[in-house]
Amino acid sequence: MISSSGGGKNCFVAVAAMLVLTMLSACSSGSGDEPEPEPTATASETSSTQADEGAVSALYDKFWAARVKAENAAKADPAMFQGIAEGSIVEAFLKKVRDAADIGVTRQGRPTIDQVEVSVTGDTAEIVACLNEDSWEFFGNGEQIDSPDNGPAPVGATAERRAGSWLLTGTVVAADLQKSCG
Numbered sequence: 161m162i163s164s165s166g167g168g169k170n171c172f173v174a175v176a177a178m179l180v181l182t183m184l185s186a187c188s189s190g191s192g193d194e195p196e197p198e199p200t201a202t203a204s205e206t207s208s209t210q211a212d213e214g215a216v217s218a219l220y221d222k223f224w225a226a227r228v229k230a231e232n233a234a235k236a237d238p239a240m241f242q243g244i245a246e247g248s249i250v251e252a253f254l255k256k257v258r259d260a261a262d263i264g265v266t267r268q269g270r271p272t273i274d275q276v277e278v279s280v281t282g283d284t285a286e287i288v289a290c291l292n293e294d295s296w297e298f299f300g301n302g303e304q305i306d307s308p309d310n311g312p313a314p315v316g317a318t319a320e321r322r323a324g325s326w327l328l329t330g331t332v333v334a335a336d337l338q339k340s341c342g
Contacts (some may be wrong), residue, residue, distance in 0.1 A: 212326070213278040216285045216319050219244060219326050220276060223317070227253060228270045228296070234261035245328035249317060252331070264301045271296040272312070275341065283321040286332065290341035291315040312341035 226240045236257040241250045260266070276289040292312040298305040316332030316339075 209280055212280040212285065212321075216278045216280065216287060216326050217276055219319065219328060220278075220287050220289070220317065221273075223249075223328050224271070224273055228267075230254075230257050231260070231267045231296075232269075234266045236261065243325070243327075247329045249328050249330050265305070266299050267296055268299055269296045273315075274312075275339070277339075285319040285321075285326065286316065287319065287328075288314060288316045288332070288337055288339050290339070292341075314339040314341050 222244050223241070226244060230236065230240055230253075234257060236254040238250060238254060272292040272295065273289050274292075276287065279286050290312040291314075294309040294311065298307050314334055314337040316334070316337050317328050318330040318332060319326050320329050
């Protein structure tokens, strides 16, 4: 038998109020002070960055191939760096080759370059690597020049994307590099 005193109605209202309060507290449990989630890179952004890093790394390899060829031949030809590097990185290197050639110094062999790291931010990149010149010997007037074996050391360069292509544009001072090559 149902009572007409309204007790069931009051119980229903109380249960409904509790449900509403529970739902509201669940929806607003955040204090508003919580940090927004960090944006994550999309697959296409990650792919694009990886492609840029690969292109800059390949460019760095080409730069060193041209540099080795120039130093081994004592030939300071800026055309060897066309489409690879320009500006201060080429100018300083060509001066070094000319100065060595003037006193009859060439090199034989090639250095070891490893642990290459590339970081790309927009249209700029920084390359940091370990360079070991111990197997890249100096020769003066055809005779080997004794030089100390220094082992690997950090080297760095900068690159810029210009008209859709990457070019090496500068060097990073070794003392500024945070890289261990030991």
